[in-house]
Amino acid sequence: MTATPTSLPAEKAATGLLAHARHIVTENPVTGLSFGLFILFLLAGLVGPHVVPYDPLASDTAAALAPPSAxxxxxxxxxxxDIFSRVVVATRLDMTIAIASVALVFVVGGLAGLAAGYxxxxxxxVVGRICDTIMAFPLFVLAMGIVAALGNTVTNIVLATAIVNFPLYARVARAEANVRRDAGFVQAARLCGNGEWRILLGQIMPNTLPIMMVQVSLTMGYAILNAxxxxxxxxxxxxxxxEWGIMVAEGAAFIVSGEWWIAFFPGVTLMLAVFCFNLLGDGLRDLVDPQRRT
Amino acid sequence: MNVHTNHPPVPLLEVRGLTVEFATRRGTVRAVEQVDLDVAKGETLAIVGESGSGKSVTSYTVMRILDRAGRIAEGSMTFSGVDLVAASEKQVRALRGREMSMIFQNPRAALNPIRTVGRQIEDVLKEHALAGSADAKEKAIAALTEVRIARPEERYDAYPFELSGGMCQRIVIALALACRPQLLIADEPTTGLDVTTQKAVMDLVMELTRARGMSTLLITHDLGLAAAYCDRVMVMEKGRVVETALAGTIFKAPSHAYTRKLMRATPRGGVTLRDLLPEGSDLTPPEPRPAAATDGTPLLTVTSLVKEYPKKGVGLTLARLMGRGTDEDLTPFRAVDGISFAVGRGESLGLVGESGCGKSTTSMMVNRLTDRTSGSLVFDGIDIGAIPARQFARSPLRRRIQMVFQDPTDSLNPRFQVGRAIADPILRMGTPMNGAALKARVEELARLVGFPEHLLDRFPHQLSGGQKARVGIARAIALDPDLVILDEPTAALDVSVQAVVLNLLQDLKIKLGMSYIFVSHDLEVVRLLCDRVVVMRAGRIVEQGMTREVLSNPQDPYTRELLSSIPHPPV
Known part of the structure; x- marks a missing residue:
């Protein structure tokens, strides 16, 4: 009741994003569900190793191959x-690989594509031929080749995942920048004394964000799967x-003998992670697009 | 309020109490409310209104092509005995094209870009079983001949991109009329076309419809066009019909206040800029800025300016490499062909011509976004043409030459709040200032152009067209430029908004002592705003002089043609 009329628009702007997020979540419950899953994965990655009931590396031959129980x-x-502990602890590693590779390719591929389009x-x-070269290989085989050549380290997995995703980012960014290179607001920015790089990064790049966000989310799922x-x-x-992949590989041998849970739970977690990021893409796009925020 | 003077008893189209609602995120919006309209056989009715008046929605509803969010809430529509509200989609589809058809605003968008125009006409004929594969081509060529396409046999194989805008609209008309419908709905058929093309297209539509005894429903924002070509005019405002009258009477005795306002705002001969504003507006002229001492030289002198574009294509590149090809193939296209003119200090110069005449290319060279091929551009004693366009952003002269763009929506970054857009030139080129000073300056600019200050933190899509135009103007004048290029700044605006913006531009010019280059195809607007005018055609200047003289006593036949093409309402 004490708010002055002049402060009203500012308050509205502050709550606008939250209200908008709430609107998106309520309008599309699937988006809400995927947001929830995402938070769960995030929590598992952050605090997982400290809260799990067992040491993920400690073996206990007496309890080997025990089916799910209390x-x-x-x-x-x-x-x-304990498979539960291992699945939760693995979240941090898998997410780190996915996020690091996506962040890397987002910056490098995005910039290359923007520059190519603009x-x-x-x-x-140059950018086009690099993309063609990468796309000429089956992507997973290329990633295998890179890791095999560079060595079996987490850094190289990140690098390989980033490289195979490069064309996806470069091409999307290129197309988005290309349609805007002679838009009225770009011309206007030139008249305002903006240099070419400032126009590219300050004016065009923000406009490509909605679609790039979708790309991030989709490739995040792919990156997890790839790792x-x-x-x-x-x-x-x-x-x-x-690590989810290793656990599935280790458990695969026991499926025939009836011990399904060893491969099943890491597999389901992997599936949920990919599923969650794919659905998140749609929600994210709505959140960052100001045209939808009315 | 309908005037039923020369109506036959049964109208071809009868709409009663039509209400259309749209479901949006913020609830239901009524786009059309309680609209009654009649179109008699052989009659031409115009629906006139500004954007958001519901005129297009009305026509879409009649054609039953509303998008999914829209729905007919109330009312009845009868078309030659068929109840259009109750009719099934299948029944309506049979009517569409054969009994009633439509011409859209953007002819290029209405044509399939990868199919030849002849084939597209054939498609329509075959769809309605009016031609078989044997005689389809013959009938399609006949249809092309009818809309006066020169060399129809050759054009039959042309793709839409090979034809001009006026030609494309003729093709669209040929498509619409191919099945000899009884009702033609023309939704802004000439918006975006040149004034001479507009006249040719409208004359053609009227002649064909008259010859076939068809009825026409013309949707337009141009009261002059409506009155010049239609029997009756219906004026809509905010989804409601405010007035329906015979074309002659509506101009002599407009009965509704909104019609009067609309008529006042329409630029026409014998009025001043101030006359366009609604009655009771503040008409005090602004305080002119004391003129700085000048030596009388013009601010900008353009001499023998040329812009050439090399022709493109793989074949041509090969031919050029091998030193073959005809001379015609290899000579570059001259968009601007050696033009010379001057802009005085505090003067506004009109640059007039039809699309493709080189006026936009000229303005882009003057504002240094495009490099010239040859010639000189002397701005305040410096040849700015010699500075490459890419480097001009860093030149101290950049802040002295600014521009207002044609499309206010396209010229604002959709992701920037408009206050930030106005601040952009100050941040890049102005004297460095702190946040509070910058905010104060942006607010001052907003006040100057009459933009509500509390809207400065909005995004462009939350503003109206007129508000966006004001933002564009505020950004252009932020650094007190000497020369502002106005590229059809009101072409995308409604007439009442245009009237206000034109007056604002005039006031700002006097207040800030700027010079204008006003690029336009609208001679009536140029007459109101400009001291001198340059008429361009095909890259050359055909005539230049004082606006009053050129427009009242044109010397060049082309200027005369332009002037005579402006639709004049019957008086």
Whole structure:
């Protein structure tokens, strides 16, 4: 009641984003669900290793191959390690790989694509040919090759995942920058004395964000799958480090003998993570697009 | 309020109490409310209104092509005995095209870009079983001949992008009329076309409809056009019909206040800028800025300016490399062909011509966004043409030459709050100032252009067209430029908004002592705003002189043609 009329628009602007987020979540419950899952994964990654009931590396041969029970929610593996603890602890590693590779390719691929679309000419040619070269390989095989050549480290998995995603980012950013290079507001920015790079980064880049956000979310799921896949075939993280891909690989041998839980729970978690990021993409796009915020 | 003087008893189209609602995120919006309208056989009715008046929604509803969010809430529509509200989609589809058809605003968008125009006409004929594969081509060529397309046999194989805007609109008309419908709905058929093309297209539509005894529903924002070509005029405001009258009477004795306001705001001969404003506006002229001592030289002198574009294409590149190809293929296209003119200090110069005449290219060279091929551009003693466009952003002269763009929506970054857009030139080129001083300056500019200060933190899509135009103007004058290029700044605005913006521009010019180059195809607007005028055609200047003289006593036949094409209401 004490608010003066002049302060009203400011308050409105502050709550605008929250209200908008609430609107998106309520309008599309699937988006809300994926936001919830995302927060869960985030929490597991941040505090997981401190709250899990068992040490993920401690083996207990007496309790080996125990099915899911109250003591071991997801059961135990052939060495008696608690699968629930391992799944939760693995979240941090898998998410780190995914986020780091996506952040890397977002910056590098995004910038390359923006420059290609905006400047055209030889910049466009160079970026275009790099994309073509990468796309010429089956992406997973290329990632395998990179990791095999550079060595079996987390850094190289991040690098390989980023490289195979490069064309996706570069092409989307290129298309978005290209349609705007002669837009009225870009001309106006030139008249305002903005240099070319400032126009590209200050004026055009923000307009490409909504679609790039969708791209981030979609490739985040792919990056997780890629990292797990590399580990699955033995080219990524090495055992006994808890990692979803390795756990599925280790459990695969026991499915035929009936111990389904060893591969099942890490597999389901992997699926949920990919699923969550794919759905998140749509929600994110709505959140960052000012046109939808009315 | 309907005037039923020369109506036959049964109208072809009868709409009663039509109400259309749209479901939006913020609830239901009524776009059209209680609209009654009749179109008799052979009659031409114009629906006139500004954007948001519901004129287009009315026509879409009649055609039953409302988008999914829209719904007919109330009312009845009868078209030659068929109840259009109750009719099934299948029944309506049979009517569409054959019994009633529509011409859209943007002819290029209405044509399939990857199909030849002849084939597109054939498609319509075949769809309605009016032609078989044997005689389709013949009938399509006949349709092209009818809309006066020169060399129809050749044009039959042309793609839409190979034809001019006026030609495309003729093709669209040919498509619409191919099945000899009884009712033609023309939704802003000439918006975006040149005034001479507009006249040709409208004359054609009227002649064809008259010859076939068709009825026409013309949707337009241009009262002059409506009155010049239609029997009756219906004026809409905010979804409601405010007045329906015979074209002759509506101009002599407009009965509704809104019609009077609309008529006042329409630029026409014998009025001043102030006359366009609604009655009771503040008409005090602004305080002129004391003129700085000058030596009488013009601010900008353009001499023999040329802009060439090389022709493109793989074949041509090869031909050029191998030293082959005809001379015609290899000579570059001259968009601007050696023009010379001057802009005095505090003067406003009109740059007039039809699309493709080189007026926009000229303005882009003057504001240094495009490089010239040859010639000189002397601005205040310096040849700015010699500075490459890419480097001009860093030149101290950049802040002295600014521009207001044609499309206020396109010229504002959708992701910036408009206050930030106005502050942009100050941040880049102004004297460095702190946040509070910058905010104060932006607010001062907003006041200067009459933009509500509390809207400065809005995004462009939350503002109206007129408000966005004001933001564009505020940004252009933020650094007190000497020369402002106005590229059809009111082309995208409603007439009443245009009247206010034109007056604002005039006041600002006097207040700040700026010079204007006003690029336009609208001679009536140029007459009101400009001291001198340059008429361009095909890259050359055909005539220049004082506006009054050129427009009242044109020397060049082309200027005369332009002037005679402006639709004049029957008086």
């Amino acid at each position: 003591a071991h929610w997801f059961g135990t593996d052939q060495l008696g390690r 400047f055209g000419g030889w910049t466009d040619q 797990a896949g590399l580990s699955f075939i033995g080219l990524g993280v090495r055992p006994p480090t808890p």
